[in-house]
Amino acid sequence: MGDYKAFLTIPRKEAGYRPVHDRIHDFGEVEQTLNEGDRRLQASRCMDCGVPFCNWACPLGNKPPEWNDAVYKGDFKRAYILLNSTNDFPEFTGRVCPALCEKACVLNLTLHEPTTNRENEAAITEIAYRENFVVPVSPERNGKRVAVIGSGPSGLSAANRLNRMGYSVTVYEKREKAGGLLRYGIPNFKLNKTVIDRRIALMEKEGVLFCYGKSFTPDNLPEGYDAYVIATGTPTARDLRIPGRELEGVHLALELLSQQNRVLYGEDVSEEERVTCKGKDVLVIGGGDTGSDCIGTAHRQGCKSVTQIEIMPKPPVGPTDPANPWPAWPRTLKTSSSHEEGCVRRWNINTLRFLGENGKLTGVEVQPIDWEPDKEGGRPKMVPAADPEIIPAGIVFLAMGFMKPDLPEVADNVFWAGDALSGASLVVRAMASGHDAAQKVDHYLKSKVKA
Ligand SMILES: Cc1cc2nc3c(=O)[nH]c(=O)nc-3n(C[C@H](O)[C@H](O)[C@H](O)COP(=O)(O)OP(=O)(O)OC[C@H]3O[C@@H](n4cnc5c(N)ncnc54)[C@H](O)[C@@H]3O)c2cc1C
Ligand code: SF4
Known part of the structure; x- marks a missing residue:
């Protein structure tokens, strides 16, 4: 720890987003970067606490105090080595992690100005790539073969770990490219897809084989492997089966997000297939991150x-809620870059039916509601709070989460990872789960050798 009093004099400084009037006309990343001098000052604010709650809160067990110190001293190579020792893909988390570590930072408790760990992570990684500190490694092979099914962050991190342990790893992916929801869910304005391509190219150089357009199920796995990791995510979105669901203009969120990312990659999508918000009143049902990504995409498509x-x-609203105190993740109101771009946000609204004319959506009937506590201690009950009303809408996106898959019994050389195991979660948790699965495969195969 270089400057143990820096937090007293240096305020938190975020790089911030590109101005709204500029960014809503393209799908480039919205977040900016600080210059190297400012980045080092930000890293100097880390107090190297005796009990590093940041490390405890990060699902990967990242060690911000160690790499922040290296950044403060301008040693970005050491910072990358330290960061990469626990985090296989800091270029992903540096862009899209909600930074659980920052909420648990002691500076968040005292000043509500935590260290900028997530941004520091992204900066370390970009400098490491630019300065060629990120170089392919050539692990010594141990003669064992592992198949990973699914190439989202959990499958990729399992594959990367196993490959570096010396296993020969093949990743089977049902789509045409790797990345899972990093590529086919998260919009480019949060994560440019060249960032994924760069990492996949490195993994290929290190010996990981990727086979695209290959779909496997737990009872039909590819033959010839010593162990398997299944990391197939949560493919089924929660739907809203109410009257009018069949109308043209009612879509699942990923129909918009996935298609937009594919179009940006240069894929041909016919006019009839095209999901577009241009000139339309857009209604997003669901107040979470996926809904927020629909808002940002709708703006960029020119919605009304x-x-x-x-x-x-x-x-x-506010940095903390007394009911869920530091260092736990605060369940307070989050305002994303997409919300800042313009959006009416309403809560306590139930959706009753979709309305249309000639088979096309024209609006949605909704009802303001309240949640009444259950006297017997059960779940709160939904009660009407006002008369139903109609929200005019030319297009609707259902962003209400994903179904947790039922996992069948599998052989003892098959391990699950990521959202498939936990239900829909976060990139950082999926990556941690991939590590965990890699560790289990390694223990399993080593125990077989001993037996
Ligand atoms: C719109 C959206 C935005 C999000 N934004 C964020 C964010 O900003 N920050 C964050 O931390 N998290 C975010 N998340 C959550 C995060 O993306 C997921 O938690 C994470 O991607 C899960 O990783 P995974 O590897 O388990 O599964 P996935 O990313 O879903 O990957 C599963 C992969 O398996 C493949 N597959 C499926 N079935 C088969 C099969 N039978 N055979 C072969 N391959 C198969 C799929 O094609 C896919 O590539 C977001 C999610 C969505 C939907
Ligand atoms: S991965 Fe997320 S929680 Fe972990 S150190 Fe990075 S920003 Fe913090």
Whole structure:
């Protein structure tokens, strides 16, 4: 720790987003970067606490105090080595992690100005790539073969770990490219897809084989492997089976997000297939991150207006909520870059039916509701709070989460990872789960050798 009093004099400084009027006309990443001098000053604010709550809160067990110190001293190579020792893909988390570590930072408790760990992570990684500190390694092979099914962050991190342990790894992916929801869900304005391509190229150089367009199920796995990791995510989105669901203009969120990312990659999508918000009043049902990504995409497609509704109450506003104190993740109101771009946000709204004319959506009937506590201690009950009303809409996106898959019994050389195992979660948790699965494969195969 270089400057143990820096936090007293240097305020938190975020790089911030590109101005709204500029960014909503393209799909380039919205987040900017600090210059190297400012980045080092930000890293100097880390207090190297005796108990590093950041490390405890990070699902990967990242060690911000160690790499922040290296950044402060200008040693970006050491910073990358330290960061990469626990985090296989800091270029992903540096862009899209909600930074659980920052919420648990002691500076968040005392000043509400935590260290900028996530941004520091992205900066370390970009400098490491630019300065050629990120070089392919050539692990010594141990003669064992592992197949990974699914190439989202959990499959990729399992593959990367196993490959570096010396296993010969093949990743089977049903789509045409690797990345899972990093590529086919998260919009380019949060994560440019060249960042994924760069990492996949490195993994290929290190010996990981990628086979695209290959779909496997737990009872039909590819033959010839000593162990398997299944990392197939949560493919089924929660739907809203209410009257009018069949109308043209009612879509699942990923129909918009996935297609937009594919179009940006240069894929041909016919006019009839095209999901577009251009000139339309957009309604997003679901108040979470996927809904927020629909808002940002709708703006960039030239929508007329966007409204986002959520059935649950508005979360407390402010840095903390006394009901869920530091260092736990604060369940407070989050405002994303997409919300800042313009959006009406409403809470406690139930959706009753989709309305249309000639088979096309024209609006949605909704009802303001309240949640009444159950006297017997059960779940709160939804009760009407006002008369139903109609929100005019030319297109609707259902962003209400994903179904947790039922996992069948599998042989003892098959391991699950990521959202498939936990239900829909976060990139950082999926990566941690991939590590965990790699560790289990390694223990399993080593125990077989001993037996
Ligand atoms: C729109 C959206 C935005 C998000 N934004 C964020 C964010 O900003 N920050 C964050 O931390 N998290 C975010 N998440 C959550 C995060 O993307 C996921 O938690 C994470 O990608 C899960 O990783 P995974 O590897 O388990 O599964 P996935 O990323 O879903 O990958 C699963 C892969 O398996 C493949 N597959 C499926 N079935 C088969 C099969 N039978 N055979 C072969 N391959 C198969 C799929 O094609 C896919 O490539 C977002 C999610 C969505 C939907
Ligand atoms: S991965 Fe996320 S939680 Fe972990 S150190 Fe990085 S920003 Fe913090």
